[in-house]
Amino acid sequence: MKVKTILLGAAVASGLFAASVSAQTIGFSQVGSEGDWRPAFSADMQSTAEEMGIELKFANAQGRQEDQLRAVRAFIAQQVDAIIIAPVVVTGWDQVLQEAKDAGIPVFLADRDVEVDDPSLFVTRISADFNLEGRLAAAWLAAESRGGCNIVELQGTVGSAPAIERNSGFMAVIDQFPAMEIVATQSGEFTTEGGKRVMEAFIKSTDNLDGICAVFAHNDNMQLGAIQAMKEAGLNPGQDVLMISVDYVPAIITAIEAGEANASVELRSAIGQFIYPVVLEYLANPTELEKWIVIPSDLHTAH
Numbered sequence: 001m002k003v004k005t006i007l008l009g010a011a012v013a014s015g016l017f018a019a020s021v022s023a024q025t026i027g028f029s030q031v032g033s034e035g036d037w038r039p040a041f042s043a044d045m046q047s048t049a050e051e052m053g054i055e056l057k058f059a060n061a062q063g064r065q066e067d068q069l070r071a072v073r074a075f076i077a078q079q080v081d082a083i084i085i086a087p088v089v090v091t092g093w094d095q096v097l098q099e100a101k102d103a104g105i106p107v108f109l110a111d112r113d114v115e116v117d118d119p120s121l122f123v124t125r126i127s128a129d130f131n132l133e134g135r136l137a138a139a140w141l142a143a144e145s146r147g148g149c150n151i152v153e154l155q156g157t158v159g160s161a162p163a164i165e166r167n168s169g170f171m172a173v174i175d176q177f178p179a180m181e182i183v184a185t186q187s188g189e190f191t192t193e194g195g196k197r198v199m200e201a202f203i204k205s206t207d208n209l210d211g212i213c214a215v216f217a218h219n220d221n222m223q224l225g226a227i228q229a230m231k232e233a234g235l236n237p238g239q240d241v242l243m244i245s246v247d248y249v250p251a252i253i254t255a256i257e258a259g260e261a262n263a264s265v266e267l268r269s270a271i272g273q274f275i276y277p278v279v280l281e282y283l284a285n286p287t288e289l290e291k292w293i294v295i296p297s298d299l300h301t302a303h
């Protein structure tokens with residue numbers, strides 16, 4: 001069980017002061033540019049680094065772990081002061097993190113997570129609690145469906161922390177309701193096109209769409225793709241089928257306002273203000289930190 005601490009405003013304020021008195025070079029290995037949330041996160045990390053006088057070396061891996069590993073090794077060769085990684089999947093990081101440790105460069109995880117044998121290979125992880133997001137989504141759906149619902153699940157990238165944890169949290173709640181069940185689940189890779197493709201295939205494959213009570217999508221973009229597919233098949237998402245997803249990007253707010261989606265759990269994208277102070281504070285004064293600093297997630301509905 002990872003010990004975690006919920007981010008407090010005061011911690012950010014003190015970090016911002018520390019940030020204002022130092023010019024550091026930080027390498028940031030970003031997952032890619034899938035969907036709407038990821039680009040918003042990237043833009044925030046780049047603008048916040050500029051505001052704080054940080055020289056940011058930004059590397060977009062376009063969803064390929066081998067490109068992330070190559071970027072981290074380049075940061076090590078360039079002897080950056082610190083490395084931030086948003087790891088596309090949880091496995092395959094032990095070797096490169098050991099190389100960073102051997103080079104004396106601290107590594108921080110942002111957004112996603114890794115599974116490593118030696119937790120000292122990274123200083124801390126600053127992110128939302130994906131398991132909680134899954135629980136929030138399931139609790140809302142249990143209330144809305146009065147504990148009886150056949151659910152289609154659109155999973156995120158296979159092997160990624162959000163896909164693993166959002167499913168785990170969601171299942172922990174619906175397992176308490178015998179009449180709630182995931183009847184179909186597949187990855188749509190966190191993209192609108194992926195969500196539409198999976199939903200189109202599901203619609204073609206089933207002869208009982210009336211039995212579907214809800215769609216739980218691990219992110220809003222897959223939900224938006226599912227909405228397109230459902231409307232093209234003559235279904236009424238948000239009306240006849242409950243639609244719950246995660247991220248709360250502007251496009252899902254529009255869909256909720258149009259009555260085509262019902263709820264979304266917010267994943268904050270403006271999180272550079274939380275990440276950089278932790279990194280800079282550590283560089284100024286290297287002390288043991290909790291292995292997980294959690295950024296809260298909030299549930300938003302139409303009413």
Ligand code: GYE
Nearest residue numbers: 034035037111162190219
């Ligand atoms: O939900 C999704 C993005 O890593 C939690 O990645 C993040 C997820 C987010 O593709 O939109």
